[in-house]
Amino acid sequence: MIRDIRIVRHLELMRQESHEQSQLSHNMALSPPLLYTYRRCPYAMRARMALLLARVSFDAWEIVLRNKPEAMVLASPKATVPVLILADGAVLEQSWDIVKWALTQPGASAEAHACWHSALNSDSQQLLLLNDGAFKYHLDRYKYPERFETIEHPDRARQLKETHREQAVVSLLEPLEQRLRERPFLGGAQLGAADIGIFPFVRQFAAVDPAWFETLPLDHVKQWLAQCVGSALFAAAMQKLPSNIRTPYPVAGQ
Ligand SMILES: N[C@@H](CCC(=O)N[C@@H](CS)C(=O)NCC(=O)O)C(=O)O
Numbered sequence: 001m002i003r004d005i006r007i008v009r010h011l012e013l014m015r016q017e018s019h020e021q022s023q024l025s026h027n028m029a030l031s032p033p034l035l036y037t038y039r040r041c042p043y044a045m046r047a048r049m050a051l052l053l054a055r056v057s058f059d060a061w062e063i064v065l066r067n068k069p070e071a072m073v074l075a076s077p078k079a080t081v082p083v084l085i086l087a088d089g090a091v092l093e094q095s096w097d098i099v100k101w102a103l104t105q106p107g108a109s110a111e112a113h114a115c116w117h118s119a120l121n122s123d124s125q126q127l128l129l130l131n132d133g134a135f136k137y138h139l140d141r142y143k144y145p146e147r148f149e150t151i152e153h154p155d156r157a158r159q160l161k162e163t164h165r166e167q168a169v170v171s172l173l174e175p176l177e178q179r180l181r182e183r184p185f186l187g188g189a190q191l192g193a194a195d196i197g198i199f200p201f202v203r204q205f206a207a208v209d210p211a212w213f214e215t216l217p218l219d220h221v222k223q224w225l226a227q228c229v230g231s232a233l234f235a236a237a238m239q240k241l242p243s244n245i246r247t248p249y250p251v252a253g254q
Pocket of ligand 1: 038040041042043044065079080081082093094095096
C-alpha cells in the first residue's frame with residue numbers, strides 16, 4: 001500500500017517534471033526506463049554498462065549528490081544511485097538487480113545473456129561479495145581516512161591509508177589475481193557481468209595512487225583492468241550528461 005502510494009506520487013512528480021520540460025517529453029516520460037545515475041559512482045557504472053550491453057534504450061538523470069531529485073528519493077527512500085524506474089513504475093534500487101534485469105531481458109542478445117550467465121558460478125559470486133563487502137570498506141577508508149576517524153596527526157592518516165590499502169589488496173586483489181591467471185576475464189574468455197560489477201571499484205583503487213598500484217605484483221589484475229577500462233563499453237558508459245534533467249542516454253552511432 002505504502003509502495004503503491006510512493007509509485008503514484010513518483011509518477012505525479014515525473015508528470016510535473018515532464019510538463020515543465022515540454023509537452024513532448026511529457027508524452028515520452030513513461031516509455032523508456034529512467035536511470036537515476038551519477039557518472040563517477042562505480043555502482044552506477046555497472047548498471048549503465050549492463051543496460052548498454054543489453055541494448056536497452058533508457059533515459060538517464062545525472063544527479064547532484066547534495067541535491068537529490070525529490071522524485072528519486074520518493075521512489076527509493078534510501079536515496080542511493082543507481083535507481084531504475086521501469087515504465088510500469090516498478091523500482092529497482094540495487095545496482096546488481098539492475099544488471100540482472102538488463103542482461104536477462106527476454107529480447108536481449110545472446111551476448112547479454114551469456115554475460116549474465118558467466119557470473120553465476122560460485123567463484124564469481126564470491127568475488128562480487130568480497131568486492132561489495134570487505135574491499136569497498138577498505139577502499140573508502142584508503143581514499144578518505146578522515147571521513148571515518150578524527151585525525152589529529154598526518155602520520156595517523158598515512159598509517160590508516162596504508163593499513164586499508166593493504167587489506168584491500170588481501171581481501172580482493174589477490175583472489176582476483178588468482179582467478180585471472182586461469183582466464184582473461186572473470187567468467188571466461190569474454191567480458192562478463194562479474195567484470196562489469198567489479199572493475200569500476202578496482203579502477204578507483206588504482207587511481208588513488210597509480211605509481212604505487214603499478215608496483216604491486218598483480219600483473220593479471222593490471223592487464224584485466226586496462227582491458228576493461230579501455231573497452232568501448234566503458235567509454236560509452238562514461239559519457240558526460242547534463243545534470244538534473246531527463247536525457248535519453250546517448251548510444252554510439254545514433
Ligand atoms: N548497494 C547499493 C549502493 C549504491 C551506493 O552506495 N551509491 C552511492 C554512490 S557511489 C550513493 O548513492 N551514495 C549516496 C550519497 O552519497 O548520498 C547499490 O548496489 O546500488
